[in-house]
Amino acid sequence: MIEGLKSKRQSALEYLYDHYSGSLYGIIFRIVRQEDIAEEILQDLFLKIWDKIDNYDASKGKLFTWMLNIARNQAIDKTRSKEMNKGKKTDDIDYLVNKIDNQGSAELQIDGIGLKEVLMELSEDQRFIVNQLYLKGYTQSEVAEEFGIPLGTVKTRLRAAMIELRTILKIK
Amino acid sequence: MNIQDYIATGILEAYALGELSEHERAEVEKNLAQYPALKQELLKIEEASELLFMKAAINPSKEVKARLFEKIKAKPVGKEMSIVPSSMRMWKLAAAASITFALLSSYMAYTYWNKWRVSESNLTELLAQNQRMAEDYNKVNQRLDKIEADSKVIDNPAFTRILMKGTSNAPQSLASVYWNENTQELYLSIQSMRQLSQENQYQLWAIIDGKPVDAGVFESIASGLIKMKEIGKGVTTFAVTIEPRGGKASPTLETMQMAGNTVKS
Numbered sequence: 001m002i003e004g005l006k007s008k009r010q011s012a013l014e015y016l017y018d019h020y021s022g023s024l025y026g027i028i029f030r031i032v033r034q035e036d037i038a039e040e041i042l043q044d045l046f047l048k049i050w051d052k053i054d055n056y057d058a059s060k061g062k063l064f065t066w067m068l069n070i071a072r073n074q075a076i077d078k079t080r081s082k083e084m085n086k087g088k089k090t091d092d093i094d095y096l097v098n099k100i101d102n103q104g105s106a107e108l109q110i111d112g113i114g115l116k117e118v119l120m121e122l123s124e125d126q127r128f129i130v131n132q133l134y135l136k137g138y139t140q141s142e143v144a145e146e147f148g149i150p151l152g153t154v155k156t157r158l159r160a161a162m163i164e165l166r167t168i169l170k171i172k
Numbered sequence: 173m174n175i176q177d178y179i180a181t182g183i184l185e186a187y188a189l190g191e192l193s194e195h196e197r198a199e200v201e202k203n204l205a206q207y208p209a210l211k212q213e214l215l216k217i218e219e220a221s222e223l224l225f226m227k228a229a230i231n232p233s234k235e236v237k238a239r240l241f242e243k244i245k246a247k248p249v250g251k252e253m254s255i256v257p258s259s260m261r262m263w264k265l266a267a268a269a270s271i272t273f274a275l276l277s278s279y280m281a282y283t284y285w286n287k288w289r290v291s292e293s294n295l296t297e298l299l300a301q302n303q304r305m306a307e308d309y310n311k312v313n314q315r316l317d318k319i320e321a322d323s324k325v326i327d328n329p330a331f332t333r334i335l336m337k338g339t340s341n342a343p344q345s346l347a348s349v350y351w352n353e354n355t356q357e358l359y360l361s362i363q364s365m366r367q368l369s370q371e372n373q374y375q376l377w378a379i380i381d382g383k384p385v386d387a388g389v390f391e392s393i394a395s396g397l398i399k400m401k402e403i404g405k406g407v408t409t410f411a412v413t414i415e416p417r418g419g420k421a422s423p424t425l426e427t428m429q430m431a432g433n434t435v436k437s
Contacts, residue, residue: 010244017237022229023222029230039236046240050247054259059211060201061187062218068225069190115227134224139191155182162185165220 005053024071030137031075041074121168126161184214188221322397336432349410356402365392375419379409389419
């Protein structure tokens with residue numbers, strides 16, 4: 001697929017879009033919290049992937065990580081440039097979680113297990129961290145600051161959770 | 173570096189979340205290239221992280237995809253291909269740029285080195301010239317000072333000028349003394365005198381009460397007024413003899429060169 005992108009095959013980009021637009025849009029939306037802006041960023045993101053695919057270096061990680069980095073940077077730039085109100089975070093979370101829950105049942109059951117079921121298998125501490133980082137769009141420093149947990153603890157707890165998740169998600 | 177300790181810090185998880193600073197990310201990427209075990213661990217973390225994000229996905233509206241592909245189709249693909257250089261072309265470009273830069277740098281370095289050398293020698297020459305000018309100026313200044321001082325003596329009516337004419341020993345010689353009897357200042361001015369050998373010097377005498385009094389030795393080449401010794405009052409005659417270098421206590425009369433009387437009879 002990456003080769004397809006590099007030789008500018010549109011089918012490759014279409015596959016990429018169908019496969020990743022939801023997860024990337026989720027990441028963007030959790031940062032900017034406005035649908036129209038998030039959609040604009042998503043479109044720019046895929047245009048950038050199309051133009052800059054030659055910059056992707058597989059030795060530095062998976063394609064998803066590369067795309068995620070671009071998505072995050074674009075979203076963060078946008079919140080800065082528009083001086084968007086980040087204080088509303090908690091209010092929007094319920095709406096966000098609902099949206100995921102609704103979609104989760106319909107389209108995103110890739111491996112048959114929903115996010116909630118996966119997270120339920122983690123300890124409470126670990127579930128909390130993963131929830132904040134992956135579902136609510138907090139950064140590690142934000143979690144550390146807002147909930148009074150040392151940043152080092154946030155990092156090691158996430159590490160423990162990710163090891164646990166490998167077993168749950170059957171990653172070898 | 174202990175890889176397990178490094179992994180245990182959770183830095184790879186942060187990397188997969190895209191949360192590291194530019195600097196931290198560069199460091200992780202450097203380590204990834206160096207330690208295969210690190211890369212393996214990262215792949216597992218990325219996989220788990222990616223799956224979580226997939227499960228937390230939110231679908232954008234369908235229009236986004238339509239709009240995106242309209243834009244993609246509008247992009248001039250062929251042109252794009254030629255604009256985006258292949259890595260080979262990049263290498264060639266980079267090499268060409270490097271060579272051009274190196275050539276240009278060498279040329280500039282050579283040119284400026286030459287310019288510097290020329291400037292350096294010009295500067296040395298100018299400095300030497302400047303020094304000569306300063307010396308000349310000083311000499312002229314000193315001479316001017318001397319002439320000014322001399323003219324003060326010559327113009328001063330308190331000084332009497334006594335002309336000493338050549339004797340039969342030296343008929344061509346001519347000199348004058350300027351004498352202020354009140355202050356006893358005495359100056360000598362040579363108009364014409366022959367040059368002596370190294371061993372000998374001219375000596376000026378003042379005859380007071382018929383006795384010669386030493387008024388100092390001098391060279392014939394001296395220019396302007398030469399200050400001589402102060403002598404007493406009542407000089408009747410000034411005379412010059414040739415004496416061994418340093419002068420003598422009493423004159424050798426046979427060598428008398430010139431003489432002039434103070435009394436204007």
